[in-house]
Amino acid sequence: MLWIGLFLMARTEDPSGRQRILAVAAELFYVRGVRAVGMAEVIQAAGCGKNMLYRHFPGKSALVAAYLGRAREEREAATSAALTGEPREQLVALVTEVAYRVRGSAYRGCAFRKYLAEFPSPGDDDEATAVARAYLRDTRAQVSELVAAAGGPPQLGDRLWLLIDSLYSGTGPDPSVAVEWARELVAAGRPD
Amino acid sequence: MLWIGLFLMARTEDPSGRQRILAVAAELFYVRGVRAVGMAEVIQAAGCGKNMLYRHFPGKSALVAAYLGRAREEREAATSAALTGEPREQLVALVTEVAYRVRGSAYRGCAFRKYLAEFPSPGDDDEATAVARAYLRDTRAQVSELVAAAGGPPQLGDRLWLLIDSLYSGTGPDPSVAVEWARELVAAGRPD
DNA sequence: AAAATTACGGACCGATCGGTCCGATCGTGG
DNA sequence: CCACGATCGGACCGATCGGTCCGTAATTTT
Incomplete structure (x- = not known):
């Protein structure tokens, strides 16, 4: 059951993980500029903890590249x-x-x-x-x-x-x- | 003699004043980006003291606008x-x-x-x-x-x-x- | 119900930012 | 020769940055 859930999440949306963070960060970077948006703001907008973000992206430059x-x-x-x-x-x-x-x-x-x-x-x-x-x-x-x-x-x-x-x-x-x-x-x- | 000097400087180049600072700042802002260039770097590149710059420009935004x-x-x-x-x-x-x-x-x-x-x-x-x-x-x-x-x-x-x-x-x-x-x-x- | 895994978010760190203030220094006028 | 004015540049301030660590709470597995 746990494995099926992980499998489905990976195949479909991953709504509270990497994709969600990336979508939020992309919108912020695009609208307000990369330099103007801090990591703290991305974290707050994504509604996740700091650990969550830094596990998926080792740093801001990686997040920007992914964006x-x-x-x-x-x-x-x-x-x-x-x-x-x-x-x-x-x-x-x-x-x-x-x-x-x-x-x-x-x-x-x-x-x-x-x-x-x-x-x-x-x-x-x-x-x-x-x-x-x-x-x-x-x-x-x-x-x-x-x-x-x-x-x-x-x-x-x-x-x-x-x-x-x-x-x-x-x-x-x-x-x-x-x-x-x-x-x-x-x-x-x-x-x- | 002093007044003539000031008069000439104002009419011609003002080599160690506003124009010089502005020229240096303009080059830096243009090549490396406005946000990427700090005031300290402008001051160092202009070879002047902090007083000099902040007397001619009340802040960075004014310097950028002048640029x-x-x-x-x-x-x-x-x-x-x-x-x-x-x-x-x-x-x-x-x-x-x-x-x-x-x-x-x-x-x-x-x-x-x-x-x-x-x-x-x-x-x-x-x-x-x-x-x-x-x-x-x-x-x-x-x-x-x-x-x-x-x-x-x-x-x-x-x-x-x-x-x-x-x-x-x-x-x-x-x-x-x-x-x-x-x-x-x-x-x-x-x-x- | 107990245990283990996960995630949130605040404390904290060193670096850097724009900006202020002031001591040290230098050139000039009296 | 002295005194004055201007300038250089370092000390310092509060704020913010990216990034790390950990206490605590919630959720899930056993």
């Missing part, structure tokens, strides 16, 4: 869900999905870009910085590969990445401007 | 220097100037966007936040006005602002992509 890793998983899930249809449609869908997310009321900027802005000179062993940089690099590579699959010129990838980058920045114009522009761009690149 | 105000002045000077010729040329020159700055080896991202990312939930009386927001708002308005003066549609302003925004983000493609795109955009909007 960005979680953000990456969420982004990848949303992105892959939007990528159906032929490559050209996928390119537009990619921009549209980002625009949709940016319009959401909970959007406070790109978590990875914000982290890199907050820690521009990290130690060489900063795992969170590695996660953030890898995400940006991989996402951009994904666009390039998609453009190559669609038979478009590399320049198309550059310009689409520029549009996505502007969307994420949070200070750009209305997201629909980027979406409409991406549509024109992909349509113009069509050889037929 | 962003200084950054704004520098940006406005560089921008206005680039704005010669007819409105359409000015639009391209605006993007080109930003691209030039972004390519510089000392570029570490837009100071205003970085500050807003570092302090997403400031107090209502945070002067630095007000400076940063005002800069972004005014710069965007400047683009819109320039487009209007050039007789272009508002959409042109949106798209040019998008390009500029992407340039500043620091994670976009090569700056030349935005410059070339801006050239095409302005040329295509030409009625003749």
